[in-house]
Amino acid sequence: MYAFDYHRPTSLRQAAAMLQKTEDAMIVAGGHTLLPTMKQRLAQPSALIDLGGLSELRGIEKKGRAVVIGAMATHADVAASDVVREAIPALAELAVTIGDPAVRHRGTIGGSVANNDPAADYPAACLGLGATIITNRRKIVAEEFFQGMFDTALDEGEIITKVSFPIPAKAAYAKFRNPASRYALVGVFVMKRGSEIRVAVIGAGSSGVYRWSEAEAALAKRFSPKSLDGMSASADDMNSDIHADSEYRAHLVGVMARRAVQAAVAR
């Protein structure tokens, strides 16, 4: 790692002020992406501003018809939360598939969302559930927040404080893990809320998470895995690498979507 200064603010306001006035400073939440990146010298922040002391960012609560999760809630917090398990079991089930138990004790939802890794799980849940990302300055809907691989709508100095997930009628997440890294080779989050259907795909698209509109249209007629029979995504804009070529990923999108719908219907 390159050298850096370390700050541990005691309030969100203080964190924002530090981030604003320190050139090339970065926020660290759980650090489970940032620290490995820094170890490889692929990131060189002048300072780390640690949100670890801000307990105000850790809460999970049901607010009206939404579940609001603090940015510093860990994957283990989300997986074990009675509020999440009752209102959006698909989200708790997604959280428990991230990394391993020790990683889940440190990694946070805010960090995962801010990083927008094209193989992470939370972006699929955010887009699939129509979440709103709440920062210290504004509210951003998922469609506008995720702007491509590792790219988000966050401005300089902006800090995610919460993510608000509207409660669905039915939802489920299915992913095909890379057997070595355990990251999502392809993950599909499906959701039904009244007449609204969403199918969000992660791991596959070359621009990160996206909605598979053809599948949404098919499921709008009937929310059943049968509606997706024979459908696979187009391989045109799919990632292609040593782990899976674009055609295989396109095929997996169809398979994972059917599995997710099956699980959602069975709930």
Add this chain to the structure above:
Amino acid sequence: MASVTMTVNGKSVSADVDPRTLLVQFLREHLRLTGTHVGCDTSQCGACVVHVDGKAVKACTTLAVQAEGCDILTIEGLANGSELHPMQAAFREHHGLQCGYCTPGMIMTAVDMVNRLGHDIDEATIRHELEGNICRCTGYHNIVLAVEAGAKAMGGAGMREAAE
């Protein structure tokens, strides 16, 4: 330099460290607690697992300064004097190790597993929960037996963690 204060195995420690210092480096090089190992240094192998505020964490992917004010338990803090913790005793009894390199992390993960899931955990659960701990000797068979027995023994002893 940054100052950090934490409790390690029941003792309060304070130090000035380079902010880059990893928790595992701090434990091994500053405190000379070399039971916690560095295997992959990429948060995959689990040789560096310690408990931070009662939860298993990979100390190679945590900065020492991030543990400010935390309660740390390492493998050295598990035994009660000369009496092994039931999970340690189970690893010895079932020969849950070959070269021993992964063992401290395996045991800390196993104790965390029991703290979260209880004393009656089946083989499938144990294998799944050990996802983040790699044994390069591939000695998983006896490790799983040891965790299962250790979990039961922890229940019998009516204890959660010896250091508490």
